[in-house]
Amino acid sequence: MTEVIVAASREEAVDAFGDGEGVTVVAGGTIVMPEITHGRLAPKRALLIGRAGLAGVRSENGRTVIGAGTTLADLEDAVEPLGTCARRVADLEIRGQATLGGNLCAPPGPEGPRGDLQAALLALDAEVRSTGAGGERTEPVADFLASGPEGRLVLDVSFAEPDAAATASVRRPHAHAYTVMRVCAARTGGELRVAVSGAGPQAVRSRAVEQSGDADRVLDDVSPHDDALASAWYRSKVLPVLVRRALDDLENR
């Protein structure tokens, strides 16, 4: 029998999550609920955080802070490239349920990559605040993605607005498919950051492109894979084109 906790506040959510052992977090439910319904996941404890007050966007010390429970619909007008990434996720009903925290913690799907916002957050040099074993911690989004969401409850994500940003993606033909590949680029104070989603289980930065400005060097950092959306060959041919488009667009901003 599943123990279900409906957190009514951030404190309740943090307390109930504890060290995360055996806890399944349900926010918008777009990824977790089908797993439960179809019997692929049987949580020992389920923590529902939709009413825990974790949603909302605010400014704090010159940074934008976005609560983990903020829906993708509420990010459609967010700073670029985050806004564009949010607008291109699924359809408006899904965007009304799916959350930033869920997107950040999304495991790779059975047929394609998930986590369409991750490259934008990498390009924005975002920091993730989470709780779990050892208490609260704040870390760069790259570190959070590298260590994985296991045992962590995301509380919010923050970043400083870049001077300029751009993004390019493979055109997605249908509302139901995940983005095949996307490149996000942002420039802040002369520093260029470039990240790719859809070319591996999680989004990654391309330091080779950042340092050289050469779009073809993206394949130094990314090893494209085969999945139901596209072949590794296709990805390896298209990815440098997307990087070039994003860099050209950034140049003109």
Added chain:
Amino acid sequence: MRLTVNGVEHDVASPPLATLLHVLREELVVTSPKAGCQQGGCGACTVLVDGEPRRACLTAVAAVDGAEVTTVEGLGEPDALSPVQTAFHEHYAAQCGFCTSGFVMAAEALRTRSNGDLEREEIIEALSGHLCRCTGYVKIVDAVAAS
């Protein structure tokens, strides 16, 4: 747990992680929301939760405890259809009918958001999460445009 469905308050006895779709169809016998893909991809289970279009199959009932839910049964009567229902009827916007409830609820939400004339592209975008396996999309978009 409690839900107000089409203006009628109900106690809910299903487990808290049961989907809103399961509660509506199996416990409360409100059957217009359809169990299609049950993973958020087809739109056939779309209902309004506190006025917002939501996938009932992706919504744990405990997450919407106390909410007001509207389904097709709460829109109009057979002899007094809502404007969206009337437009679907007059424009032959249903074939097998399985997807119709979801399209109608999405269209109701769209009409609540924007009352005036809508570009076809806006309608298509708003309905893009809904599948019609009979492929009757042209008539559906015609109906929403006329509603």
